Amino acid sequence: MRMGEWVPMRQFRDGEEIDFVVVGTGAGGGTLACSLAEQGFTVAAFDAGPYWRPLEDFASDEMHQSKLYWTDERIVDGENPLQMGSNNSGKSVGGSTVHYAMVALRFRPEWFKARTLLGYGADWPLDWREMWSYYDQVEDDLKISGPVTYPWGPKRPRYRYRAHELNAAAKVLARGAEAMGIAWTPTPLATVSAPRGDSPPCVYRGFCTLGCSTNAKQSVLVTYLPRALRAGAEIRDLAMVGRIETKGGRATGVHYYREGRWRFQRAKNVVVAGYAIETPRLLLMSANREFPDGLANSSGLVGKNLMVQGNQAVWGDFDEEIRSYKGPPSLAVTEHWNYEDRGKDFFGGYCYMSQGPLPTLWGSTQSGAHGLWGEALVSEMQRYNHVAGLKVVSEYLPQERNQVTLTGEKDQYGLPIPRITYSWCDNDKALNRHGLGFMGQALAAAGGRNIWEQRDDTCHLYGTARMGDDPKTSVVNGDCRSWDIPNLWVCDGSVFPTAGGVNPSLTIQAIALRTSDRIKASARDGVGGRA
Amino acid sequence: MHPRKDHFPGYDVLAKRDTPSWNAKTRAVIDERLAITPETHRFLDKAAFATLQAVAERIVPQPSDRTPLVPVAAMVDHKLASGEHDGYRYAGLPEQGEAWRCGLKALDAEAQKAFGAPFSDLGAWAQDGLLKACEKGGLTGPAWDGMPSDLFFKKRIIPDLVRAYYAHPTAWSEIGWGGPASPRGYVRMGFDRRDPWEAAESYPGHEDEAYAENLRVGR
Numbered sequence: 132m133r134m135g136e137w138v139p140m141r142q143f144r145d146g147e148e149i150d151f152v153v154v155g156t157g158a159g160g161g162t163l164a165c166s167l168a169e170q171g172f173t174v175a176a177f178d179a180g181p182y183w184r185p186l187e188d189f190a191s192d193e194m195h196q197s198k199l200y201w202t203d204e205r206i207v208d209g210e211n212p213l214q215m216g217s218n219n220s221g222k223s224v225g226g227s228t229v230h231y232a233m234v235a236l237r238f239r240p241e242w243f244k245a246r247t248l249l250g251y252g253a254d255w256p257l258d259w260r261e262m263w264s265y266y267d268q269v270e271d272d273l274k275i276s277g278p279v280t281y282p283w284g285p286k287r288p289r290y291r292y293r294a295h296e297l298n299a300a301a302k303v304l305a306r307g308a309e310a311m312g313i314a315w316t317p318t319p320l321a322t323v324s325a326p327r328g329d330s331p332p333c334v335y336r337g338f339c340t341l342g343c344s345t346n347a348k349q350s351v352l353v354t355y356l357p358r359a360l361r362a363g364a365e366i367r368d369l370a371m372v373g374r375i376e377t378k379g380g381r382a383t384g385v386h387y388y389r390e391g392r393w394r395f396q397r398a399k400n401v402v403v404a405g406y407a408i409e410t411p412r413l414l415l416m417s418a419n420r421e422f423p424d425g426l427a428n429s430s431g432l433v434g435k436n437l438m439v440q441g442n443q444a445v446w447g448d449f450d451e452e453i454r455s456y457k458g459p460p461s462l463a464v465t466e467h468w469n470y471e472d473r474g475k476d477f478f479g480g481y482c483y484m485s486q487g488p489l490p491t492l493w494g495s496t497q498s499g500a501h502g503l504w505g506e507a508l509v510s511e512m513q514r515y516n517h518v519a520g521l522k523v524v525s526e527y528l529p530q531e532r533n534q535v536t537l538t539g540e541k542d543q544y545g546l547p548i549p550r551i552t553y554s555w556c557d558n559d560k561a562l563n564r565h566g567l568g569f570m571g572q573a574l575a576a577a578g579g580r581n582i583w584e585q586r587d588d589t590c591h592l593y594g595t596a597r598m599g600d601d602p603k604t605s606v607v608n609g610d611c612r613s614w615d616i617p618n619l620w621v622c623d624g625s626v627f628p629t630a631g632g633v634n635p636s637l638t639i640q641a642i643a644l645r646t647s648d649r650i651k652a653s654a655r656d657g658v659g660g661r662a
Numbered sequence: 663m664h665p666r667k668d669h670f671p672g673y674d675v676l677a678k679r680d681t682p683s684w685n686a687k688t689r690a691v692i693d694e695r696l697a698i699t700p701e702t703h704r705f706l707d708k709a710a711f712a713t714l715q716a717v718a719e720r721i722v723p724q725p726s727d728r729t730p731l732v733p734v735a736a737m738v739d740h741k742l743a744s745g746e747h748d749g750y751r752y753a754g755l756p757e758q759g760e761a762w763r764c765g766l767k768a769l770d771a772e773a774q775k776a777f778g779a780p781f782s783d784l785g786a787w788a789q790d791g792l793l794k795a796c797e798k799g800g801l802t803g804p805a806w807d808g809m810p811s812d813l814f815f816k817k818r819i820i821p822d823l824v825r826a827y828y829a830h831p832t833a834w835s836e837i838g839w840g841g842p843a844s845p846r847g848y849v850r851m852g853f854d855r856r857d858p859w860e861a862a863e864s865y866p867g868h869e870d871e872a873y874a875e876n877l878r879v880g881r
Contacts, residue, residue: 190687190691191685194829202748206750206752212750217749220749299853299855335849335851336846337843345844452863454856457840457848457850490833495825499824
């Protein structure tokens with residue numbers, strides 16, 4: 132939207148029984164809401180966060196822009212408690228895509244059959260070839276900027292926009308990879324390298340993870356949601372859904388808090404797309420006489436198998452000025468260890484990327500992970516412009532003990548605060564050692580000195596409403612539809628049975644487009660869908 | 663405290679305030695931050711605030727010749743007063759405001775027990791000794807009320823104080839960061855490349871050139 136422009140949209144009355152209420156407007160919910168509206172359904176998508184106007188609302192400031200994050204209280208425990216809030220949870224219309232790093236990678240095809248083909252985790256009820264065609268569609272919808280040829284995996288169509296120029300931090304990754312004899316590539320990114328509609332080309336501000344103030348970023352906020360509005364959908368912001376109502380085994384609508392009071396929106400179908408903490412939380416909070424253990428939970432797996440990805444890093448000093456704060460933070464990537472299975476003492480894979488932390492994040496990293504404070508911290512911080520790092524996105528395994536549960540404490544809406552329990556298994560630890568060891572060698576080979584390891588960081592959320600072929604071992608089927616309640620869907624990272632070794636957004640969006648097609652097909656056949 | 667080595671002589675990120683690197687929203691946000699003065703506190707009482715100021719001076723020490731100082735303690739108090747949370751809390755810690763009130767009181771009690779004086783009256787050596795004990799989980803007096811001192815150190819003291827300091831333009835100038843960058847962004851991306859609106863580093867024998875360059879970043 133342009134400066135000062137209004138955002139007109141259709142508004143549904145609470146009593147109107149609309150075809151779909153979608154809870155959450157991020158990569159899953161926003162994309163699905165758009166596609167459902169374009170298929171001709173009536174859709175209202177709810178988000179607990181505000182509908183930002185980036186040109187007017189976004190400052191170039193880390194502290195202020197934390198307004199994009201989900202900062203409601205959550206309790207973390209387990210042997211390796213997760214850091215929540217900034218890096219993995221959004222509270223904005225557009226969800227986490229408003230502050231994501233725009234990394235747009237496809238799954239390795241074998242990961243969709245990880246159990247059968249690779250011997251770990253679980254198989255997905257999806258076929259990689261079908262997913263490949265949905266990836267094509269998302270990459271076109273977002274006009275991904277990427278390399279002419281991609282070094283790994285089956286052939287894919289060319290990226291729609293040219294790759295971005297590399298910054299020095301990305302050139303460090305390239306140097307290291309070449310010295311180690313592995314392939315690398317400019318990262319496919321969802322920020323345009325040439326004009327597109329109201330989006331100017333990226334100006335390399337480097338504030339991507341704090342919100343893009345120029346609208347170059349192809350977030351759900353600037354891509355699918357304007358399309359959804361044009362197709363007649365309503366985006367209801369600042370609306371916190373606290374409970375899904377059921378009657379006779381079917382969802383009938385949602386209770387939500389907006390403008391100081393609880394209200395009820397009727398709906399023929401409900402889609403939960405709140406990401407892997409809020410989605411199971413909402414399903415569990417909606418427990419009632421019909422479904423005493425929470426909705427969609429006959430398997431007992433709602434909230435279980437919570438997965439994150441490793442986000443560990445190596446950092447080092449360089450003689451050259453790097454100034455990694457310029458440009459998108461991850462301009463270069465290698466997926467070598469996603470596609471190479473030899474030489475591993477663990478299941479799963481990882482990619483790693485160049486980094487561009489801004490000052491408060493860098494200060495937190497030096498003090499938190501590196502343990503510096505006092506003069507040691509402030510003098511190390513003065514080396515900021517000479518630092519480069521490599522950071523993994525690595526695949527941790529699903530474990531039932533890692534989970535989201537409800538506590539007795541209440542939040543500002545009077546809803547139970549979630550507890551997030553997380554611990555590494557031995558395979559995760561072996562993967563951590565491999566990744567840190569390899570990246571340390573690569574960074575040294577690129578000319579890095581005083582190299583140190585950041586071991587505490589994780590990213591992305593998955594698994595707490597997993598999809599599968601068997602109602603006993605999964606929460607939803609391959610169409611993201613609940614096994615228990617035929618007009619209830621889940622559409623976000625929660626449905627992933629395994630995490631894979633790449634950032635999730637492109638896969639979540641591909642699944643959302645597929646889900647919309649499946650809903651359309653089943654409505655045509657008179658199943659579920661429209662009443 | 664010695665004057666700190668100035669790697670970017672003459673560089674002041676605020677000189678860019680009226681250039682295309684700062685949009686209106688950024689100017690408003692930073693103006694508000696700069697209006698916080700070192701003695702402003704609404705959430706903590708006088709004694710706790712004095713302790714917090716003393717802790718801040720050890721965690722993110724500032725050069726003796728700096729005026730005005732970065733109001734680190736006041737910025738943390740501001741965060742607590744406005745109720746901005748991080749989005750998570752370790753199971754062993756109470757809510758952030760409660761944790762800070764309890765932890766600062768407990769640090770003071772430990773100082774009284776060990777040295778017979780409040781934390782803020784101690785010398786740097788004694789203060790650092792207590793903070794190191796806190797970091798290792800070695801402070802367990804009754805005033806902690808069961809809160810593990812190492813968790814308080816690692817999950818409250820460190821992140822809250824360090825984030826406050828590096829959210830201030832004075833710290834941005836100190837580390838040579840380009841600062842706010844909307845809508846202009848950057849052009850020169852490679853090794854050893856610098857846009858004319860970025861800080862110039864002072865290399866031996868070239869200090870005057872860096873100084874001259876840094877006076878031009880706001881033009």
